[in-house]
Amino acid sequence: MLKRITFLVILVVFAKPVYDEASKFLTDRVPAENVTVETAEPIKAERTSDQQLIETANQTEQIAQATKPAKVENVEQLAEAFFYHFSRLDTEFTIEYRGSTAEIERLLTKATEEAAQRDTYIAGHLSNREMEYEYSKTKATIRVKQxxxxxxxxxxxxxxxxxxxVSTAQPEEMTxxxxxxxxxxxxxxxxxYSEESIASSHSAYAVAYEGKGVCQGYALFAQKLLEALGMESMYVVGExxxxxxxxxxxxxDGEWYHLDTTWNDPVPDRGNGVRYDYxxxxxxxxxxxxxxxxAAYPKAESSTYxxxxxxxxxxxxxxxxxxxHSEDENKLYKLNKTTGKMTKVADVRALxxxxxxxxxxxxxxxxxAYLSKIRMDGTELTTLFKEEVKDLFIEGDYVYFTAESGAKKVAIEGNI
Structure with a gap:
């Protein structure tokens, strides 16, 4: 006689981690003078059209290498079967198991856990699961909605x-x-950092294509990029x-380190502002x-960086x-990447x-917080625009920035 049991597995995705932004500086504002400033036309970063890519996607292509087992008679083969379907992002599938079912629920739990451990990128994208199984003493039919x-x-x-x-990085020349x-x-x-994305904010896709996401999406996309650059990486779940x-x-260089790209991203977002606290x-x-x-992850013991x-x-x-320099009142410093040697460039607070x-x-x-310039040797400090500015970036022959009076740009001709 077959017994039928149905149970639902709710996989928890991570809630928004909130943390304080670095202290804001208090500044005075005065009108600009003796400088040519133009109102800037908005410049938008271009992303490859996701619709074009979606139209070319192969519906049956799997996202990881996996082989469907010829038979499923033990927990290892059961895990292999689950991983095969997870890797194909199959939403409904059936597995025929032949073996002892004395501890069928424990067997399924262990098999799904082992399947997830085979590829943490896939595991990070798993969501809710419903399993129904009919079983006798020596066999089980397992139906899954994932x-x-x-x-x-x-x-x-x-x-x-x-x-x-990766094509822009020249990885063969990088340490x-x-x-x-x-x-x-x-x-x-x-x-x-945002939960307001069209795709799941917990996915690598939301970070890659919408430029929005939460910690799960940040870490999953980071893993994808690191591995594409030939780096050994792991997706870590914690608290x-x-x-x-x-x-x-x-x-x-043979040593494990933690990398938290989410907590290196200032909140509210500061465009090109990057932290290295984590x-x-x-x-x-x-x-x-x-x-x-x-116990689930390798030890990280080096303080090299x-x-x-x-x-x-x-x-x-x-x-x-x-x-x-975050520990010296945000003064302007220089760091040699090879030696780690630091020197102060100028006694000014620069962001x-x-x-x-x-x-x-x-x-x-x-x-x-005026727009200023200085030579890399710390000489010729000059004020260019006497109004608080932020979000600087260079495009062509101009420095673009945001001021209280709106988006602006200053020509850099003659300075380079």
């Missing part, structure tokens, strides 16, 4: 986006450190003070405000990173740093 935070079309689009991003920094910077600069949270572990941390430093099941944790609002030029030629442009919080 939902996901993504679909085949979206995953095809994510793959295309990853290929496009492991530079690859991780590239991924961290790309995600932070192009993503706004912070607000509840469930997700981030990555990544192996750099960039290549060891277990000890990460445990200050993160917790996880340590601890020098990065004071870097904020940076601009790279050659082997040097020019940045705002929103960008560069052109041998000049740095920034919001000078030592002087009303």
């Amino acid at each position: 939902s996901y935070l993504t679909n085949l079309q979206q995953e095809k689009a994510v793959e295309s986006m990853v290929d496009s991003i 492991d450190f530079e690859k991780v920094k590239f991924v961290n910077d790309y995600i932070v600069k192009n993503t706004e 912070v003070y607000t509840g469930g949270h997700a981030w990555n572990l990544v192996k750099v 960039f290549l941390l060891n277990d000890r430093d990460m445990r200050v405000d993160h917790s996880w099941e340590a 601890s020098f990065m944790h004071v870097v904020q609002d940076s601009y790279e030029f050659g082997d040097d990173i020019y940045f705002s 929103y740093i960008v560069g052109a030629g041998d000049w740095l442009y920034f919001s000078n919080y030592s002087k009303g």
Whole structure:
């Protein structure tokens, strides 16, 4: 006689982790004078058309390598069968199991857990699951309804986006450190922490194509990019003070480190503003405000890159990173990526740093947050626009920025 049991598995996706933004500076505002400033036309970052990519997606293509087992007679084969269907993002499937069913519920729980562990990117996109099974002492028919935070079309689009991003990186010429920094910077600069996305905000697709998402989406897309750059990476599930949270572990030059791209992204969003507070941390430093099941992940013990944790609002030029020092009143510093040596460039509080030629442009919080420029050797500090400015970026021959009076641009001709 067959027995029938139905049960529902609710997979929890992570709630929004809230944390305080860095302290704001108080500044005075005065009218601009003796500078040519133009109102800027909006410049929008272009993303590859997701609709074009979706139209070319193969409906039957799986997103990971998996083989359907010829028979399912033990927990390992059962896990392989579940992984096969998970990897294809199958929403309804049936598995015929032949073996002892004395502990059928424990068997199914273990098999689904093992299947998820085979690819944490896929596991991170699993959502609710309903299973119904009919069984006797020696066999079971298992019918599954599985939902996901993504679909085949979206995953095809994510793959295309990853290929496009990686093609700009020249990974064969990059160190492991530079690859991780590239991924961290790309995600932070192009993503706004938000639950208000069209696709699931917990998916890699929302981060890749909408530039919006929550910690789960950040970490899943980071894993996709890191692996595409040849880095060994893991998706980590843990907790912070607000509840469930997700981030990555990544192996750099043979050592494991934590990377939390979500908590490196300022809230409210600051465009090109990037933090490195949670960039290549060891277990000890990460445990200050993160917790996880340590036995499930490799140990991260190195502090090689601890020098990065004071870097904020940076601009790279050659082997040097020019940045705002978060532990020295946001003063302007220079860091050599190879040696880790830091030197102060100028005794000014600088944010929103960008560069052109041998000049740095920034919001000078030592002087009303005015638009200023300085040579990379710390000489010729000059005020360009006497109004509080933010969100600087360079496009062509102009520095674009946002002022109290609106979007503006200043020509950089003659300075480069």
